[in-house]
């Protein structure tokens with residue numbers, strides 16, 4: 448038969464069309480949503496270099512991490528912005544650098560802060576967590592309390608968000624180590640998310656000093672790392688504990704589409720890469736399955752991708768209607784999603800369009816929402832009621 452270019456093109460197009468149809472499953476895909484009402488934003492600070500996380504000290508001053516490896520301390524009242532000294536050596540490249548930040552709930556007594564970062568070199572690196580005492584603008588007694596194993600190469604998928612639980616233990620997310628074809632010891636990095644002898648692709652739980660809680664779910668299982676709390680995550684970039692409901696929520700990046708919001712329970716498996724709504728960046732399916740017995744379905748799937756980042760549950764007096772709702776930042780979405788909850792059920796979503804890549808969002812001690820934008824000239828922005836906007 449003579450070669451028929453038009454027939455070939457038709458056949459090829461049909462294959463591409465079929466393979467790009469999004470997988471179907473039990474979860475409704477979230478697309479565009481209506482804009483939230485009654486809010487405005489004001490820029491508090493500009494010129495932050497790829498800021499990643501912000502937290503408040505009990506005196507109201509803010510700590511801000513910058514991914515290239517700096518920590519800032521900011522007094523909004525006086526406008527004073529200083530560098531914090533004494534950080535450890537940090538591997539800063541791509542997604543790696545100085546990342547998340549938490550203040551110890553009992554900071555006034557122990558002066559402790561916690562931060563995550565990429566530790567090592569381009570060839571051999573790992574997500575690490577450290578604690579240190581903060582005295583003025585200076586870190587002292589820096590102590591690394593967690594290192595994710597195995598080490599990986601490259602600058603992708605460190606995860607590294609943290610959250611305190613009610614009992615004073617600490618959750619830390621660890622990314623799966625990188626996209627296909629990235630591998631470690633001949634195994635695709637992403638496969639480690641299902642392997643209990645690796646921290647990659649997990650949320651782990653440790654005590655405030657790095658020791659391991661006795662009631663961790665896999666602590667008595669042979670061959671399992673005792674720090675593991677939940678399994679099967681690709682790259683959790685937002686993690687929050689709701690003190691009121693006792694629930695833990697996490698958002699994570701899919702590769703192409705299929706970003707997820709999950710309700711996190713200790714011992715549960717969130718499926719990556721066995722079940723996913725996500726596709727390879729070049730279009731093909733990663734898995735035929737979006738759901739499987741023994742694996743948790745996401746609560747929301749964002750396709751197209753939001754590239755979620757930063758997650759907070761709002762409790763405060765400034766936005767009374769938003770109480771109990773989740774706010775999830777979006778890098779690619781350049782917006783914040785308000786996720787309206789009733790109990791653990793999602794009733795709907797709204798968008799707060801920011802127009803910049805949103806890296807972190809937190810509820811301030813004053814009841815306002817604060818966010819960081821991810822750019823080289825990153826901003827600290829406060830969300831205020833529209834009526835307060837002059």
Ligand SMILES: [Ca+2]
Nearest residue numbers: 707717718719
């Ligand atoms: Ca999942």
